[in-house]
Amino acid sequence: MWDNCGWESQLLETGFLAIFLCPVWTLSQVPRRCPPSLICIWTFRWLIVRIMLGAGLIKIRGDKCWRDLTCMDYHYETQPVPNPMSYYMHRSPLWFHRFETLSNHFIELIVPFFTFLGRRMRIINGLVQILFQAALIVSGNLSFLNWLTIVPSLACFDDASLGFLFCSRGGAMKTVLEIQKEDKNGQTLKPTKGMRIRQVFNVSLGILIGCLSVPVLMNLLSPRQVMNTSFDPLRIVNTYGAFGSITKERTEVIFQGTLSEDPKDPKAVWEEYQFLCKPGDVYRRPCLISPYHYRLDWLMWFAAFQTYEQSEWIIHIAGRLLANDSTVLSLLDHNPYKDGGVPRWVRGEHFKYKFSQPGSARAAEGKWWLRKRIGAYFPPLDLEGLRGYFQSRNWPHPHIPTQKT
Structure with missing residues (x-):
């Protein structure tokens, strides 16, 4: 279904x-x-x-x-x-x-x-x-x-x-x-x-x-x-039934990629992927899509109050992002590497989101959301490191793309 x-x-x-x-x-x-x-x-x-x-x-x-x-x-x-x-x-x-x-x-x-x-x-x-x-x-x-x-x-x-x-x-x-x-x-x-x-x-x-x-x-x-x-x-x-329980805090999983060879390098620059509608960039206005349904955005809402072990498809998406897979990227609003380059590492960060206060200084700056980092949702991953994970689940391993020069 x-x-x-x-x-x-x-x-x-x-x-x-x-x-x-x-x-x-x-x-x-x-x-x-x-x-x-x-x-x-x-x-x-x-x-x-x-x-x-x-x-x-x-x-x-x-x-x-x-x-x-x-x-x-x-x-x-x-x-x-x-x-x-x-x-x-x-x-x-x-x-x-x-x-x-x-x-x-x-x-x-x-x-x-x-x-x-x-x-x-x-x-x-x-x-x-x-x-x-x-x-x-x-x-x-x-x-x-x-x-x-x-x-x-x-x-x-x-x-x-x-x-x-x-x-x-x-x-x-x-x-x-x-x-x-x-x-x-x-x-x-x-x-x-x-x-x-x-x-x-x-x-x-x-x-x-x-x-x-x-x-x-x-x-x-x-x-x-x-x-x-x-x-x-x-x-x-x-x-039928809906909203039998209400979450009291909003959390979001944010995918980030880097071109750095070492994900532990403090100088590594991590770029964020933006989904079509779900909260990400705090300056982006909430979208209006009804009656359309962005299923991936909706599933990301569920994943945010679970763990990646409970939502293994999150890791599958991370692998596809490492390969710059066009099918997955078509479901996103912003790919930080669309102009060239392929991320060597992708990680998931966990944030708590709250609406900004209308009329406040932060709202005046154009912020619709305020966010605070909770911690890592899943650690930095690379394609080679995911090979065994994908094989154990009979997932096709993403092809390692050729780097553009």
Whole structure:
């Protein structure tokens, strides 16, 4: 499952459900005789309920800061890939952070049940969820997760509530039910063989989703709830959740290279590699990439609060940098050796990062971040020294490039 992230399972499930919204017997975008079934619509409504409840319950059962309403004191600064708005949101008053956390619990734990309380409450749920996702999009780079979550939220609306978006010149748009009941002559339509076959498929879909939802429901009710997993091999119905725990300090792994023969030489000049979006250069403004997803930047966030032994792919990247591998370098924003030369050594340094204070002297200097060195993340490495490490893991050893003169 790619990076084993929850939104990738969510993408698969949303795509699977969308299959049953598509017309089968015609190429018309909105077929008159076979509109989407209410069963299909309810599978999307059930999806948004599970997404939000899973996220809310994992928070309440997880980090203590969600219960004492302090998680938002840290979230904007320590989330995987902050954006420019995160910088300012982090400096909001403490009372506002408490309000944010409490609102998050209300939206994820209470509002989803509006889905089952009639049309008006269901529409309110749809509006709240879309506005909530829009707020998350503005305040952070959470890839396409929030955009994807808007899709099942749309199922909370009906034709009457959305009709104003599609009014024709001749008057209001007819609802799906009206189209289904009348043909061009205003006569009642009789179900065709194809329509009956589709009804069988829709009922089968409802039964399938219901059966596969049983272990998901049991997981939601369990005090040992797990998030972002599936209980069926095809991942048709999954359990979701995000930010069950919040890191209180932001740490970053910074790759550095040198042309020096001796990495212990105090005169050795170490140049930094910059990733596309993750924090590195303290003068670089946080990027804005949503709905795009830079997977390597995201994985570097995980690696920063682990060790390189737990994230061995970090060493693999170091080896590729020593070889000036174009594939890896294409995933970076800045290669200090792009104009010639090949690093003889690459090391990983571990830093703690904090947002600068808006209006402070350092912010006036153009610093978005302040950082302090923690220590070495991994020691200086050269290609020859990595040969045994790569062979023990059946990795192809990078080719030692020819030095330019």
